[in-house]
């Protein structure tokens with residue numbers, strides 16, 4: 001609409017971005033697909049943009065935030081589980097033995113998720129996450145996790161929504177975990193959050209209709225699961241997608257592989273001083289194949305150190 | 317917002333409804349939850365309303381529209397499958413032998429869905445549905461199915477949206493089948509359609525990223541599946557739900573069982589002359605347990621014959 005275009009022309013929609021190729025690519029894309037009469041014009045209902053969460057919208061080092069939540073839950077539940085003192089992977093969690101925990105691998109992670117994420121209603125789980133988020137702090141920055149979202153990406157979300165885009169989170173993280181903060185942190189409502197999930201069952205308990213979270217994987221929204229999750233939840237192919245790791249490779253392929261003006265963006269963590277620097281060899285957020293694909297598929301690679309004036313929001 | 321309230325006060329939001337208990341219940345609910353200062357006030361982001369599709373938003377007799385589509389697809393594909401002439405349930409479809417087809421039951425239905433709904437991309441499938449919808453006609457009314465939506469329900473959808481509700485379809489029908497017409501027929505975008513689905517797989521074909529529909533059930537969004545589908549896709553508990561059969565029982569229980577001002581509505585098909593009359597003994601859209609529950613749970617039962625001035629839209 002005219003007033004939005006006029007408003008955007010007067011003010012920089014991405015003030016935390018340095019001028020450079022990445023910022024120019026984002027602004028040029030949004031301008032091209034929203035200007036009536038443009039050969040690249042896309043009608044508003046088809047303006048779908050998807051955003052990975054961990055490492056794209058907020059911090060993911062030294063461990064995923066959701067994993068930090070799970071570890072704290074294990075410690076909180078330990079008094080009710082005296083057997084955990086001698087049982088892996090719980091023993092490792094309680095002793096802070098990260099090497100043993102890492103060696104427990106995916107099987108260990110599934111056991112921890114089952115013990116900490118299941119056996120309750122979705123409302124109870126979301127309540128727990130909200131309580132935790134309000135108090136837990138990042139070990140290095142000593143700030144709440146909600147303060148460790150990326151200010152430049154908040155500006156991209158707002159800019160795209162003001163330009164008629166519907167913005168979705170599409171993440172390997174737990175769908176209900178993210179729903180606990182997505183509206184507050186990103187302005188993204190629960191139905192626009194796509195993520196991994198465990199099985200939830202409906203039953204009548206004490207005469208009351210109840211949903212109950214079971215310790216069983218339902219869907220893994222990562223890698224090739226991302227286009228599947230997008231199709232299941234959104235039902236439209238995105239025209240823009242933002243990610244930061246190999247888990248986003250297929251989402252960016254799916255988004256940019258349909259012909260027409262498309263935008264694929266990778267956030268490259270290059271700033272060890274203000275945040276972290278990692279890519280091809282990182283255990284968390286490995287960016288290897290997708291970085292190679294970015295060159296051939298002409299995706300935009302954001303160099304955090306060079307492209308972002310600020311990393312985190314300045315809170316009053 | 318003020319201008320919407322003012323506009324609604326001046327014009328009847330439900331002109332195709334006769335004055336009566338059903339219309340009054342809907343208007344009273346919407347008024348109570350949207351009026352600031354009301355003890356029942358619900359903030360806009362929590363105003364979620366879910367609508368079953370078949371028999372609630374459009375016709376479902378004498379057979380589900382999606383089943384009519386599948387039967388037409390079998391006939392269309394038959395020349396490529398000469399073996400179907402001697403193979404049930406396809407033989408029955410080709411011979412119009414509905415008794416044998418009915419006897420093939422759920423197993424037969426799954427075979428027909430596998431043969432007609434899988435083996436293609438979602439885009440191809442949606443294209444097929446759109447083409448079919450544009451030409452197929454209802455056997456009794458000789459009108460396109462898109463003309464056999466319920467005008468009074470279109471008014472409810474528009475009224476609730478104008479009152480700050482987000483409206484979702486939650487149906488046992490195929491999610492992608494409904495997405496082919498939900499925006500055009502109901503003003504409901506693809507990401508606000510929840511339904512049953514088959515497994516979809518991501519793969520690279522001839523160097524192109526592709527989603528492919530497999531002949532395997534992924535999720536059944538019916539009965540106890542409806543609260544699960546709502547939780548997975550919407551992530552909020554509805555405050556209003558509309559259905560017409562026992563397949564909606566758990567959705568209405570889930571919606572109205574949380575305390576606070578809630579609205580559960582059942583459309584009761586009572587008009588054999590203008591549409592159909594059926595309930596406890598119908599194979600399609602059986603309304604039995606949910607009709608009993610309506611009395612104890614104080615759900616609103618719409619008597620189509622008495623409550624609706626018109627059934628279908630008058631098209632120019």
Ligand SMILES: [Ca+2]
Nearest residue numbers: 052054055245
């Ligand atoms: Ca990530």
Ligand SMILES: [Ca+2]
Nearest residue numbers: 368370371561
């Ligand atoms: Ca129905």
